[in-house]
Amino acid sequence: MSMDGTVPGAPGVVVVGGGIAGQAVCEAVRELDALTPITLVCAEPRLPYDRVRLSEILVSGASCETLALRPAEWFTDHHVGTLVGRRVVEVRAAERLVVLDDGAELPYTALVLATGSDALMPPIPGIDQPHVHPFRGPEDCDAIRDAATTARHAAVIGGGLLGLEAARGIASQGCAVTVVHLMDRLMERQLDAGSAALLERALGMDVLFERQTAEIAPDRLRFAGGDELEADLVVVSIGIRPQAELGRATGCAVERGIVVDDGLRTTVDGVWAVGECAQHRGIVHGLVAPILDQARTAAAAICGDTTAAYEGSIPSAKLKVSDVPLVAIGATDGDGEVVSQDAGRGVYRKLVVHEGRAAGAILLGDVRGAEALLGLVRRGDEVEDPLAVLAASAEAGPAEWSDDTQVCDCNGVCKGQITAAVTEEGARTPREVMAMTRAGTGCGSCKATVVDLVALAAGGEVADEPAYLCPCKRQTREDLAAVVREQGLESVSEVSAACGTGRDCGACKPALAYLVSEVNANRHREERHARFINDRVHANIQKDGTFSVVPRMYGGVTTPEELRRIADVAEQFDVPLVKVTGGQRLDLLGVKKQDLPAVWEALGMPSGHAYAKAVRTVKTCVGEDFCRFGLGDSMGLGVELEKAWEGLHTPHKVKAGVSGCARNCAEATIKDVGLVAVGEGRWQVRVGGAAGGNVREADVLATVDSRAEALRVATTFLQLYRENADFKERTYDFVPRWGLDRIREEVLGEASGAALRERFRLAKAAVTDPWLERREPYHPRQFTDLDDEPAAAREPAVVGPPEEALR
Amino acid sequence: MIPVCSVDDVPAGEGRSIDVEGRRIALFNTPTGWYAIDHACPHAGGPLADGIAADCSVICPLHERRYALDTGAPIGHAGGPVATHRVQVLDGRVCVALGEDAGADDAAPAAAVAA
Ligand SMILES: Cc1cc2nc3c(=O)[nH]c(=O)nc-3n(C[C@H](O)[C@H](O)[C@H](O)COP(=O)(O)OP(=O)(O)OC[C@H]3O[C@@H](n4cnc5c(N)ncnc54)[C@H](O)[C@@H]3O)c2cc1C
Ligand code: SF4
Ligand code: FES
Numbered sequence: 039m040s041m042d043g044t045v046p047g048a049p050g051v052v053v054v055g056g057g058i059a060g061q062a063v064c065e066a067v068r069e070l071d072a073l074t075p076i077t078l079v080c081a082e083p084r085l086p087y088d089r090v091r092l093s094e095i096l097v098s099g100a101s102c103e104t105l106a107l108r109p110a111e112w113f114t115d116h117h118v119g120t121l122v123g124r125r126v127v128e129v130r131a132a133e134r135l136v137v138l139d140d141g142a143e144l145p146y147t148a149l150v151l152a153t154g155s156d157a158l159m160p161p162i163p164g165i166d167q168p169h170v171h172p173f174r175g176p177e178d179c180d181a182i183r184d185a186a187t188t189a190r191h192a193a194v195i196g197g198g199l200l201g202l203e204a205a206r207g208i209a210s211q212g213c214a215v216t217v218v219h220l221m222d223r224l225m226e227r228q229l230d231a232g233s234a235a236l237l238e239r240a241l242g243m244d245v246l247f248e249r250q251t252a253e254i255a256p257d258r259l260r261f262a263g264g265d266e267l268e269a270d271l272v273v274v275s276i277g278i279r280p281q282a283e284l285g286r287a288t289g290c291a292v293e294r295g296i297v298v299d300d301g302l303r304t305t306v307d308g309v310w311a312v313g314e315c316a317q318h319r320g321i322v323h324g325l326v327a328p329i330l331d332q333a334r335t336a337a338a339a340i341c342g343d344t345t346a347a348y349e350g351s352i353p354s355a356k357l358k359v360s361d362v363p364l365v366a367i368g369a370t371d372g373d374g375e376v377v378s379q380d381a382g383r384g385v386y387r388k389l390v391v392h393e394g395r396a397a398g399a400i401l402l403g404d405v406r407g408a409e410a411l412l413g414l415v416r417r418g419d420e421v422e423d424p425l426a427v428l429a430a431s432a433e434a435g436p437a438e439w440s441d442d443t444q445v446c447d448c449n450g451v452c453k454g455q456i457t458a459a460v461t462e463e464g465a466r467t468p469r470e471v472m473a474m475t476r477a478g479t480g481c482g483s484c485k486a487t488v489v490d491l492v493a494l495a496a497g498g499e500v501a502d503e504p505a506y507l508c509p510c511k512r513q514t515r516e517d518l519a520a521v522v523r524e525q526g527l528e529s530v531s532e533v534s535a536a537c538g539t540g541r542d543c544g545a546c547k548p549a550l551a552y553l554v555s556e557v558n559a560n561r562h563r564e565e566r567h568a569r570f571i572n573d574r575v576h577a578n579i580q581k582d583g584t585f586s587v588v589p590r591m592y593g594g595v596t597t598p599e600e601l602r603r604i605a606d607v608a609e610q611f612d613v614p615l616v617k618v619t620g621g622q623r624l625d626l627l628g629v630k631k632q633d634l635p636a637v638w639e640a641l642g643m644p645s646g647h648a649y650a651k652a653v654r655t656v657k658t659c660v661g662e663d664f665c666r667f668g669l670g671d672s673m674g675l676g677v678e679l680e681k682a683w684e685g686l687h688t689p690h691k692v693k694a695g696v697s698g699c700a701r702n703c704a705e706a707t708i709k710d711v712g713l714v715a716v717g718e719g720r721w722q723v724r725v726g727g728a729a730g731g732n733v734r735e736a737d738v739l740a741t742v743d744s745r746a747e748a749l750r751v752a753t754t755f756l757q758l759y760r761e762n763a764d765f766k767e768r769t770y771d772f773v774p775r776w777g778l779d780r781i782r783e784e785v786l787g788e789a790s791g792a793a794l795r796e797r798f799r800l801a802k803a804a805v806t807d808p809w810l811e812r813r814e815p816y817h818p819r820q821f822t823d824l825d826d827e828p829a830a831a832r833e834p835a836v837v838g839p840p841e842e843a844l845r
Numbered sequence: 846m847i848p849v850c851s852v853d854d855v856p857a858g859e860g861r862s863i864d865v866e867g868r869r870i871a872l873f874n875t876p877t878g879w880y881a882i883d884h885a886c887p888h889a890g891g892p893l894a895d896g897i898a899a900d901c902s903v904i905c906p907l908h909e910r911r912y913a914l915d916t917g918a919p920i921g922h923a924g925g926p927v928a929t930h931r932v933q934v935l936d937g938r939v940c941v942a943l944g945e946d947a948g949a950d951d952a953a954p955a956a957a958v959a960a
Contacts, residue, residue: 099908101920180924184888542876544899544911567858571895571906574859579906583892631895817856823894824850824863824872 049075049145051340052136054126054284055152056080058089059313059329061107063150064118066337074341077119077144079126079136082175085110090326095179096207102176129288131306148308148340151285151296155278155314155324164254170272173204185271186211193217193259193269195251197224199355201275205243208273216244216267218251218259220276228355228366232379233386233400240362240384240403278324280315295322300347302336310336319350327351327447334450352416354447356408365408368398368415376424389421389428396421407431409443409453409487416444436490445491446484451477453491460495468492505764507553508546511538515553515764522557529563530554548573549765552651552687556760559797560804566816575821576808577634578649586627587637588646590684593658593676593696594622600643607640621655621693623648632826635812644684645809651766653683653692653756657705661698661715670715672698675745679713682753685805689763689772692756705729710769711752712736721748725755725781726773734770737778740786750795754785757798846933846940854939860894860903865941870930872939873898873914880914881930881941888924 051067053060056078064076080086087105095102113120121138128137129149136144157172159165169189171182186192186208194205197219208215217224223234224245238245250262259267285296290304295317302310302318312332314324323329328351338346357364362384372392379386383403389411390398396414401407410431414421421427441454459465459474468489472478478488507515518537527533530550534542547568554562566574577585589604604624608616614628623646629637638645647654656679659665661672676696683694695706696713706712708729714722720743727736739755742748758781763772773781784790815821818828847865855861855874862871862884869884871894882903886893891907898904902920904911911920917929931942 101911187889542899544897544902544904547897547899565858566856567898570897574895579892579895581889581907583890583895819854819856819861822861824854824861828854 049134049147051076051148051150052144052146053078053150053152054136055154055313055315056082056084056086056120056122057152057154057313058086058107058326059154059315059333060150060152061086062330062333063152063312063337064116066334067340068116068118070337070341074147075119076117077121078113079121079124079138079144081123081125083123084176085113085120085122087176089175092173092176092179093203093207095176096183096204097210099183105176126284129284129309131288131309134308146308148310150336150340151288151290151304151309151311151315152313153281153284153315155280155322157274158277158279159274160276162251162254164256165274167254167256169256169270170254170274173200173273173275179207182208182271182273183211186213189213189271191216191268192271192273193267194273194275195259196275196277197221197245197247198227198275198277199225199357201273202241202243202357204273204275206241208271209243213271214244216246216269218246218249218261218267220248220250222247225355225366228353228370229400229402230370230388232377233366233388233402236379236381236384236386236402237357237362237364278314278322280317280322282315285309285311285315293317293320300335300349301339301344302332302348303339310340312336318348321350323351323353325351325353325355327354327450330450352412354412356447363401363403363405365399365401365405365412367400367408367412370398370400372397374424376428378428387428387432389424389431391421391424394420394422396427404432407434409445410434410439412447413440413443436487437494445487446475446477449476451475456488456491457495460492465492466496507549507765508538508543511543511546513537518550518553519557522554527554528558528561530565530568532563548651552689552765555687556801559800564816566820572649575631575634576645576649576811577629577631580627582628584628584630585634586625586648587629587634587641588619588623588625588648589641589643590646590680591623591643592680593656593673595658595673595677596624603641603643607637610640611637619648619655621648622657623655632822634821635815638809638812644807647685650687651690652685652687653680653694655693656680656683657693657695657709659696659698659703661696665698665703667701668698668715669717670698670719670721671745672696672704672713672715675713675721675748676704678745679749679752682749682802683756685807686756686760686801688756688760689765690768692759692769694752707736708733709736711755713748713752716741719744721745723748723751723755725752726769728768728770737773739778739782751785753798754791754794755781757794757801758784760801761794761797846931846935846942848935848938848940850939852934852937852939858898860896860898862892862894865930865943868943870941870943871903872932872941873903875899875901875914877901879932879934879939881932882912882914882917883928883930886910886912887919887927893927 053063060078064078086107087102088107091105125139126136127139134146157174171178192208192213192215194201194217197217205215205217223231224237251259252262253260257270259269280295282292282296286292288306290306291297296304296311296315298304298311298316298318302312304311313329331351332348335346335348352368354367369390372390374391377388385403388400395418399411439453443453445451445453455475456477459471465471465474471492478485506512507518530547533550548570551568571579577587580586608626611633613626617625619625656676658673658676662668692710694711695704695709697704697706698715706714707724708727712724712727716722722741723739724736725739728734740751759769759772822828849863855872857874860871860873862869870881871884873880875898884894886905888910891905893903893905895906896903901914902911903914910924912927913920917926930944933940
């Protein structure tokens with residue numbers, strides 16, 4: 039049985055291999071012919087997914103499901119039978135029959151081999167060890183990611199596009215990594231020496247050139263020259279090996295890949311080959327764009343078009359994992375070339391000309407005009423004045439492009455098609471256009487351009503993209519908030535039942551918990567099972583399952599008495615580590631869950647909220663009281679701010695800082711909210727700063743005349759963020775998404791600001807110190823496991839501000 | 846079957862851990878019934894009883910891997926499964942039978958208990 043419940047068996051098109059090629063063949067055949075039975079056999083245990091975006095999994099740890107090329111319903115809707123986790127082991131071409139691994143037989147009228155390739159693993163001694171991985175499938179990504187969290191030093195063998203992608207992925211896990219390359223420069227097939235050197239500098243990675251790995255030992259690589267590199271995690275990315283075995287066994291001619299003609303036919307009647315397993319005019323293409331061209335041609339040929347011909351593709355590559363923009367198109371050298379280079383800014387732009395025609399281009403650091411140049415090279419346009427062409431390409435924006443300028447290389451979508459989707463077919467949002475044309479749904483690197491073009495076609499009016507709170511609900515935060523409001527829902531279970539599938543989902547329960555509390559101004563039915571463990575026990579879970587406790591010290595200011603108490607508690611409970619946090623607080627690390635209530639009781643200080651999606655700490659400098667530069671009372675204002683915001687939940691954690699002058703010792707300009715004294719009682723209010731994986735300087739929301747006003751503006755902004763950001767959206771994403779102008783309007787506007795502050799007041803009125811639950815737990819076993827003594831039981835209650843505050 | 850706790854001991858929708866014959870077990874009280882699985886996440890030993898349970902699965906609090914509560918199968922990731930154990934509710938007591946090779950069929954959930 040196939041996934042859609044139909045029984046495959048009626049002869050039709052059988053596609054072997056559920057990769058990008060296999061999927062594209064199914065779609066292209068279905069577009070030409072609504073009736074022919076199609077069966078897709080996928081050896082991997084899942085429906086086709088976007089292999090190009092695999093490194094996202096490596097970086098984020100997300101599940102491969104998020105990369106599905108089409109949802110499962112697509113196959114049902116389009117009558118494409120799927121056999122998942124099954125493998126074709128034999129083709130009996132004379133009988134037009136394939137045999138599956140469980141012995142089942144499947145007749146066909148046309149057979150398409152889309153078996154792809156494997157990562158090339160050279161026979162280096164030691165390559166079979168468990169710490170050596172290819173970089174090809176989701177399992178590899180999971181394994182590399184896991185290893186990277188504990189490895190001391192990683193090595194990536196291979197300095198091509200994929201190797202660099204793998205190295206970036208590993209580095210993102212905090213693991214040091216060195217790229218080992220056989221050649222003398224990175225990406226030697228796509229780049230010339232000049233651009234490769236600039237790229238190397240821009241990436242800032244450790245690279246060893248001209249090293250041939252002779253042996254992989256458990257903790258190091260040994261090179262042919264005798265030197266060594268420490269490495270307890272090794273990723274090999276030196277190329278692909280087409281999976282041509284099935285083709286060979288079928289009787290097809292096979293060289294590097296399965297040999298095909300311009301109609302993608304193999305040498306065996308009724309058998310086609312498409313994708314990385316196929317060799318066309320001597321070339322095996324390892325990129326998506328040519329594969330999709332091939333799939334369209336093969337589908338036409340299968341559906342009876344005898345003239346359909348694929349004439350090869352111009353390779354073009356984009357580096358997608360880093361903040362270094364890079365596009366390489368076609369040839370790197372010709373009989374003529376122009377280069378414009380600005381090494382200081384890391385910009386390198388080159389146009390290669392051969393026999394008077396555009397033959398290639400390299401754009402690094404500034405990729406404006408990539409689409410236009412690709413079109414030029416693809417058509418092989420004559421180039422009279424290369425310098426002028428290169429200069430003009432950087433000037434032309436999407437508005438000036440011709441309609442046949444290709445925007446999405448992966449799916450071969452031109453500007454004209456995108457425009458038409460808006461002007462003729464009535465698409466309103468980029469997402470709709472992407473669904474209609476498939477532009478931007480491949481590697482995603484053209485998404486921003488698609489958005490621009492949609493805006494252009496729509497005359498600047500683009501409807502907002504739906505950003506679902508969770509895929510399980512297919513509703514945006516606003517949709518859900520509206521339901522909560524209209525139906526008066528008070529708890530996560532009620533929302534779960536009323537929305538989406540009606541079932542609860544672990545992934546979005548915490549987001550819904552925030553939503554019900556926020557929409558109801560904190561007055562809601564608190565269901566602890568919807569909260570992350572940190573919010574169930576009011577401490578921060580650590581990697582060994584113990585917790586860390588951060589008592590609140592407003593503004594980072596403390597007293598000898600408090601310090602003494604903290605020290606006593608640390609001794610009394612054998613706290614293994616006491617640490618000053620980045621937010622100027624004391625962190626007691628390694629506290630057992632069942633000890634938490636006693637620890638708080640002994641501390642007798644409020645919760646530092648260092649564990650929740652909430653207002654965390656306000657960092658301060660010493661300011662005018664003590665500092666000889668101080669222009670304002672940063673400590674005092676910091677304490678005031680922290681008290682005003684204490685205990686409020688927010689979409690993500692909020693960190694604030696107050697500096698007494700522009701020297702900025704509290705680093706207020708890289709905080710979610712930062713206040714900086716600028717003299718004469720005036721304060722700068724800054725929002726949306728970050729000092730994490732990305733550094734973002736906070737924008738100046740306003741400069742105000744008094745301390746009270748600073749507090750007011752900052753608080754109004756906080757409420758705006760609380761009400762409008764998506765769950766887990768930090769201010770540094772929220773501020774640019776909303777735009778500073780709109781935020782200023784809402785926050786500084788008299789009526790809108792007052793309304794925000796009123797809602798803030800209500801939410802704040804409901805705040806209690808969660809640490810008080812030590813005396814009144816919501817359940818006798820709030821803090822204990824089943825082998826510890828439980829606390830006394832208590833009735834669950836509605837939490838919220840006192841009734842009078844609501845009036 | 847070893848009685849481990851009373852039905853009131855685990856808050857509705859949550860999990861708690863307990864030692865059963867030297868093995869650390871996580872016990873979940875969910876709307877579709879009671880489930881028992883090993884407490885330590887196969888990934889890096891995360892405390893699964895502290896995870897978020899929903900829709901017959903639990904999400905590990907450390908790195909958010911998901912496991913089916915009834916079969917122990919990993920959901921959406923390529924890690925190994927977590928062992929499951931049989932649960933029965935008798936007279937308000939929750940009882941567990943350790944499954945050494947606790948497989949899928951063994952782990953039919955006990956009836957839901959209103960808490
Ligand atoms: C990490 C990564 C990043 C990449 N980035 C880019 C990029 O940015 N741009 C770009 O253009 N390209 C990129 N690529 C390359 C691109 O992903 C490949 O060119 C493309 O996916 C190949 O598709 P395919 O369908 O031919 O082969 P595959 O994806 O290999 O699919 C073949 C499928 O067939 C199955 N199969 C094999 N034999 C059988 C059988 N006998 N029975 C049933 N099933 C079988 C295999 O299990 C496999 O699922 C990247 C590749 C990787 C690994
Ligand atoms: S920011 Fe200015 S006021 Fe504050 S400590 Fe530094 S120098 Fe002094
Ligand atoms: S320990 Fe459970 S996901 Fe890592």
